[in-house]
């Protein structure tokens with residue numbers, strides 16, 4: 001049985017999903033009225049969303065509790081405070097920061113800008129396709145360059161694909177779904193060598209999970225007034241995916257153009273949770289450790305079973321199931337695990353997100369039983 005559950009289906013089913021998955025990521029009974037796809041995603045240990053099941057951290061939980069009484073106010077002060085906090089940490093000004101309703105909103109806005117400029121968008125395949133899909137829906141041409149043999153963004157091929165119409169290049173680093181990462185220095189050189197009409201959007205949703213962010217980020221190109229937008233999120237390391245906070249770092253003129261196209265404002269509870277979590281270094285370090293432990297358990301089982309997998313820097317692993325991914329996903333569902341969808345053209349490969357350490361032990365045992 002092939003089970004395809006997209007993140008978008010889950011987000012659209014959000015009101016029905018409320019309360020369906022416990023904070024530890026463990027399943028609860030699905031409400032009878034939930035649509036079939038959402039119901040399937042709820043039943044089973046959830047290893048499909050690249051979330052952090054340990055979130056929200058203690059500081060974020062306290063901040064949410066303390067702010068509930070003020071939620072009658074529009075969250076202007078909270079947004080300004082978060083912008084200032086991020087700007088200070090990055091050595092930028094608040095005018096270099098845009099808060100989004102998740103980083104998805106930032107990715108949408110960048111796609112919208114490219115379409116508004118009647119430009120073409122370049123990206124890779126497979127990658128996180130929100131920007132490309134949105135730009136395409138708004139009438140922009142999108143060209144996709146395959147990943148290289150290591151399942152990493154192919155920068156020389158991307159550069160060769162740049163045309164006079166190219167306005168935006170979307171790069172996901174580390175890449176979802178493969179988890180592969182380009183060294184920051186290589187990416188910064190690539191950006192610096194592009195024609196001035198091209199803006200590069202670097203999606204760093206997973207960068208702070210494993211990497212030295214200062215060394216590997218392209219934020220330095222923002223400080224240098226480059227044509228670059230950095231997108232980050234509180235949905236991954238910070239475990240706040242349900243509260244929908246992300247942000248962009250870019251030159252103030254780019255931020256202003258994106259801000260003019262915004263449709264929504266982030267919620268006050270999301271903003272205060274993000275601000276508290278940003279400063280909660282203990283929770284961040286503990287999350288990194290637990291995610292690394294889950295990855296070690298999972299990759300050890302894959303190595304033992306001789307299942308090829310990528311060298312991942314995300315909170316997920318992409319591996320060759322040795323059979324059509326849909327078949328494997330169905331078998332895992334039978335064992336109680338909800339995994340990511342297939343990612344063409346790698347039709348035999350599958351992405352597993354890190355749950356808790358205990359869940360990853362159970363998944364490793366299920367893998368061993370499956371291939372026994």
Ligand SMILES: Cc1ncc(COP(=O)(O)O)c(C=O)c1O
Nearest residue numbers: 102103104128176205233235246
């Ligand atoms: C690479 C990447 N970017 C952005 C997002 C969107 O995250 P959010 O909108 O929750 O910030 C995701 C979500 O999975 C992702 O994988």
